[in-house]
Amino acid sequence: xxxxxxxxxxxxxxxxxxLELRCNYSYGATPYLFWYVQSPGQGLQLLLxxxxxxxxxxxxxxxEAEFKRSQSSFxxxxxxxxxxxxxxxxxxxxxxxxxxxxxIFGQGTELSVKP
Amino acid sequence: xxxxxxxxxxxxxxxxxxxxxxxxxxxGHKSVSWYQQVLGQGPQFIFQYYExxxxxxxxxxxxxxxxxxxxYSSELNVNALLLGDSALYLCASRxxxxxxxxxxxxxxxxxxxx
Numbered sequence: 001x002x003x004x005x006x007x008x009x010x011x012x013x014x015x016x017x018x019l020e021l022r023c024n025y026s027y028g029a030t031p032y033l034f035w036y037v038q039s040p041g042q043g044l045q046l047l048l049x050x051x052x053x054x055x056x057x058x059x060x061x062x063x064e065a066e067f068k069r070s071q072s073s074f075x076x077x078x079x080x081x082x083x084x085x086x087x088x089x090x091x092x093x094x095x096x097x098x099x100x101x102x103x104i105f106g107q108g109t110e111l112s113v114k115p
Numbered sequence: 116x117x118x119x120x121x122x123x124x125x126x127x128x129x130x131x132x133x134x135x136x137x138x139x140x141x142x143g144h145k146s147v148s149w150y151q152q153v154l155g156q157g158p159q160f161i162f163q164y165y166e167x168x169x170x171x172x173x174x175x176x177x178x179x180x181x182x183x184x185x186x187y188s189s190e191l192n193v194n195a196l197l198l199g200d201s202a203l204y205l206c207a208s209r210x211x212x213x214x215x216x217x218x219x220x221x222x223x224x225x226x227x228x229x
Contacts, residue, residue: 044220102171105157
C-alpha cells in the first residue's frame with residue numbers, strides 16, 4: 001500500500017540556520033511527489049513537485065527537494081530559514097489511476113523558528 | 116485569478132445532523148477533490164470528481180457523498196454526523212489536462228460536531 005512517512009513531528013531551528021525535513025514514501029511505481037506548506041488556519045500551498053527528470057527540484061520561497069529512489073526519500077531543504085517559514089509541512093505522493101488525483105499525505109512536520 | 120473558494124468558513128453542528136460543504140474550483144479546472152484533515156494529522160483523500168463523475172473514493176463510510184455540477188463546482192455532504200467528523204475539510208482543483216497537473220487547495224471549511 002502507498003504511504004508517506006515524515007519521521008519528525010516537530011522541528012525547531014534558529015533563524016538563518018539551514019533546514020532539512022525528511023520524507024520517506026512507499027509506492028510501487030515511479031512516484032509523483034509533492035511538498036505542501038500549511039500556515040495556521042490556512043489551506044495548503046504547493047512548495048514544489050517532482051514527476052521525472054532532474055532529481056533536485058527547486059520550489060518557491062527558496063526551498064528545494066531531492067528525490068532519491070534508492071532511499072525512497074524526498075527530503076525538503078532550505079539553506080537559510082526565515083521566521084516566516086514557521087508552519088506545518090506536508091509531504092505527499094500522488095496515487096491512483098491518474099497519480100495526481102489522489103494525494104497521500106504524511107503526518108506533517110511542524111516547524112518552529114527561534115530568533 | 117481567484118483561487119479555490121470554499122463555503123462556509125466555519126460550521127458547528129450536533130451529532131446526527133447533516134451538513135453540506137461547497138467548493139468552487141479555479142476557473143478552467145474541471146476536477147475537484149475533497150480531503151479531510153483531522154487536527155494533528157495530514158489530509159486524507161475522500162473523493163475526486165471529474166466531469167461530474169466520481170473518479171476516486173477514499174476509505175470513508177457511505178455517510179459521505181459528493182457531487183459535481185455542470186459549472187464544475189462541488190458539494191460534499193455528510194449525513195448522521197459523528198463527533199469524529201470534526202475536522203478541516205479541504206477542496207482541491209486541477210485541470211486534468213495532464214497527469215502531472217498540480218492540485219490547488221482552498222482554505223478549507225472547519226466543521227465542529229458537538
